[in-house]
Amino acid sequence: MSATLKAPLTVEFPFTRSLGPVQSAFLTGLRERVVLGVRTGDGRVLVPPVEYDPVTAEEIRDLVEVAPTGTVTTWAWNHEPRRGQPLDTPFAWALVRLDGADTALLHALDAPGPDAVRTGMRVRVRWAEERSGAITDIACFEAYDGDPVEPAGHSGEFADPVTGIVAPARLDYTYSPGRAQTGYINALAERRNVGERCPSCRKVYVPPRGACPTCGVATAEQVEVGPGGTVTTFCIVNIKAKNLDIEVPYVYAHIALDGADLALHGRIAGIPYDQVRIGLRVEPVWTEGARYPDHYRPTGEPDAEYDTFKELL
Amino acid sequence: MNREIAVVAFAQTDHRRTSDELSEVEMLMPVLHRVLEQTGLKTSDIGFTCSGSSDYLAGRAFSFTLALDGVGAWPPISESHVEMDGAWALYEAWVKLQTGDADTALVYAYGKSSPGSVRDVLTRQLDPYYVAPLWPDSVALAALQAQALIDAGGTDEPALAAVGARSRADAVANSHAQLRGSVPQGEYLVRPLRTGDCSPVGDGAAAVVLAAGERARDLCERPAWIRGIDHRIEAHGIGVRELTDSPSTRLAAEQAGAFERPVDTAELHASFTSQEVILREVLGLDDRVRVNPSGGALAANPVMAAGLIRIGEAAARIHRGESDRALAHATSGPCLQQNLVAVLEGDPR
Numbered sequence: 001m002s003a004t005l006k007a008p009l010t011v012e013f014p015f016t017r018s019l020g021p022v023q024s025a026f027l028t029g030l031r032e033r034v035v036l037g038v039r040t041g042d043g044r045v046l047v048p049p050v051e052y053d054p055v056t057a058e059e060i061r062d063l064v065e066v067a068p069t070g071t072v073t074t075w076a077w078n079h080e081p082r083r084g085q086p087l088d089t090p091f092a093w094a095l096v097r098l099d100g101a102d103t104a105l106l107h108a109l110d111a112p113g114p115d116a117v118r119t120g121m122r123v124r125v126r127w128a129e130e131r132s133g134a135i136t137d138i139a140c141f142e143a144y145d146g147d148p149v150e151p152a153g154h155s156g157e158f159a160d161p162v163t164g165i166v167a168p169a170r171l172d173y174t175y176s177p178g179r180a181q182t183g184y185i186n187a188l189a190e191r192r193n194v195g196e197r198c199p200s201c202r203k204v205y206v207p208p209r210g211a212c213p214t215c216g217v218a219t220a221e222q223v224e225v226g227p228g229g230t231v232t233t234f235c236i237v238n239i240k241a242k243n244l245d246i247e248v249p250y251v252y253a254h255i256a257l258d259g260a261d262l263a264l265h266g267r268i269a270g271i272p273y274d275q276v277r278i279g280l281r282v283e284p285v286w287t288e289g290a291r292y293p294d295h296y297r298p299t300g301e302p303d304a305e306y307d308t309f310k311e312l313l
Numbered sequence: 314m315n316r317e318i319a320v321v322a323f324a325q326t327d328h329r330r331t332s333d334e335l336s337e338v339e340m341l342m343p344v345l346h347r348v349l350e351q352t353g354l355k356t357s358d359i360g361f362t363c364s365g366s367s368d369y370l371a372g373r374a375f376s377f378t379l380a381l382d383g384v385g386a387w388p389p390i391s392e393s394h395v396e397m398d399g400a401w402a403l404y405e406a407w408v409k410l411q412t413g414d415a416d417t418a419l420v421y422a423y424g425k426s427s428p429g430s431v432r433d434v435l436t437r438q439l440d441p442y443y444v445a446p447l448w449p450d451s452v453a454l455a456a457l458q459a460q461a462l463i464d465a466g467g468t469d470e471p472a473l474a475a476v477g478a479r480s481r482a483d484a485v486a487n488s489h490a491q492l493r494g495s496v497p498q499g500e501y502l503v504r505p506l507r508t509g510d511c512s513p514v515g516d517g518a519a520a521v522v523l524a525a526g527e528r529a530r531d532l533c534e535r536p537a538w539i540r541g542i543d544h545r546i547e548a549h550g551i552g553v554r555e556l557t558d559s560p561s562t563r564l565a566a567e568q569a570g571a572f573e574r575p576v577d578t579a580e581l582h583a584s585f586t587s588q589e590v591i592l593r594e595v596l597g598l599d600d601r602v603r604v605n606p607s608g609g610a611l612a613a614n615p616v617m618a619a620g621l622i623r624i625g626e627a628a629a630r631i632h633r634g635e636s637d638r639a640l641a642h643a644t645s646g647p648c649l650q651q652n653l654v655a656v657l658e659g660d661p662r
């Protein structure tokens with residue numbers, strides 16, 4: 001058996017999130033170099049602020065400006081910054097209780113080394129040069145030995161409030177399809193379709209995933225299926241997908257390859273879309289250098305009898 | 314209501330750094346077969362099936378539906394899934410059995426951390442407005458908690474190293490564990506946590522069978538009765554919490570009846586040495602309690618299965634007659650955000 005296939009897989013999405021009134025005020029404030037907290041029912045000031053009291057679950061809206069200076073309540077030295085983190089030079093993660101707040105804000109603390117950081121040290125906000133209304137408008141914290149900065153008592157009302165953020169998320173993976181699907185994909189490269197037979201119910205699954213979903217046992221015996229097959233059902237696609245180079249309308253079908261007990265799907269071409277029918281006999285069309293069939297086309301055989309594929313519908 | 318429900322079987326994979334020759338269902342299936350074999354049940358005999366896993370580990374949507382192929386889900390079965398550790402799937406199954414809708418349940422969980430970077434993947438469960446955009450990884454958040462504990466005088470670096478060393482020494486007796494025996498304490502990952510303070514990154518799966526009342530006695534010589542089970546959550550913002558304490562664990566333990574009588578065994582889901590120190594303290598576990606005889610999560614931590622494994626390991630000790638009353642703990646989220654506690658007992662001997 002050949003080695004399991006692997007390929008890089010990147011999952012990336014720009015999450016667009018709307019803000020509630022308190023989050024909006026807080027993030028707009030950062031854009032304007034103002035740090036706002038919210039007062040809870042028992043008189044504590046939460047920074048960063050939330051919209052519901054963590055104790056009573058009451059809605060809270062009482063915004064309070066706090067100072068851009070504060071005290072480190074705990075920290076951790078990060079000698080190897082990772083992608084997306086606030087600084088690309090070694091820094092401390094820190095929880096900072098800003099003057100006037102009762103809870104701590106998580107952010108990066110820029111310092112020359114771990115010996116320059118301690119719990120209880122005084123710090124202040126270093127603002128990002130370009131600010132848009134996001135937590136990253138605080139570039140980081142930095143050591144500060146001056147007096148606390150008196151907040152101006154901002155009301156939390158802004159002329160042009162930020163109402164949403166776009167938070168890009170990206171994760172990188174090395175995807176491996178496992179043993180069964182590796183066998184399937186490798187066979188496709190040789191222009192063969194292989195399934196796997198269940199040792200218990202004898203059904204042949206294609207593409208194989210390594211298990212019989214009916215019996216819950218491993219499928220191991222490889223079985224060559226096709227190349228011909230029968231259309232068991234289909235739909236006509238009228239809307240062009242982004243980045244897809246296929247003229248609409250086209251037909252997408254379930255195709256029961258000869259010898260398989262499960263239909264796989266593929267595009268049907270080589271026949272006008274409105275002449276595709278259930279029972280149509282088709283075969284794969286491979287294009288030069290491709291690792292999988294581009295589409296299926298009619299073989300010219302008479303249509304299959306219903307009884308030969310009714311179990312596969 | 315209030316039926317007697319027990320863990321009657323437990324199985325797990327060998328946990329490994331990578332298992333990329335196997336798909337998730339290929340990794341999971343042998344475990345499902347083993348746990349059913351222990352009871353003599355077939356898939357069609359199971360009243361309810363519940364699983365725990367996370368799409369973010371695999372990088373694919375609805376990845377749990379493919380794993381269902383390993384269960385034998387046709388003809389249709391009664392099934393559910395939680396996007397959490399399997400310990401919470403077990404809780405759901407326990408509730409289902411309490412309602413009387415089913416007498417047996419299959420609970421399984423799996424996680425393959427090897428395809429991605431689990432430290433980064435776990436940032437996606439954080440507050441998306443104020444925290445996730447900073448990408449603080451899971452080790453960094455645990456390190457903040459560890460430093461808070463050190464500052465409060467609750468531990469120091471040598472004491473943390475000793476927790477890791479004890480876990481891996483205990484894991485020698487556990488053939489499934491990923492890290493066993495003497496493991497170097499290593500360099501700082503995020504100070505004050507060194508490699509040796511952090512659970513290994515790995516792939517693995519686990520499954521248990523639950524049964525109610527007499528059914529449990531039929532299926533298992535010495536069922537591990539769930540005397541109490543509860544889970545609690547704390548504020549999302551870690552700057553709101555007292556990081557050196559775990560009030561949610563204490564409350565869950567209280568509700569589960571953990572403090573009514575001493576336990577002899579505790580399986581704690583501490584992915585970091587510092588978290589074991591906190592959990593021991595809030596659960597009031599002294600030296601008479603055998604903590605993590607399996608090696609715990611510091612020896613094998615397949616994300617999404619590690620909490621269920623704690624319940625399974627605790628139950629297995631009761632099955633084998635090595636424990637009469639055991640506590641199992643599972644956690645989820647950063648810095649012990651959510652905590653589940655179960656108290657298991659064997660019949661008196």
Ligand SMILES: [Zn+2]
Nearest residue numbers: 198201212215
């Ligand atoms: Zn079968």
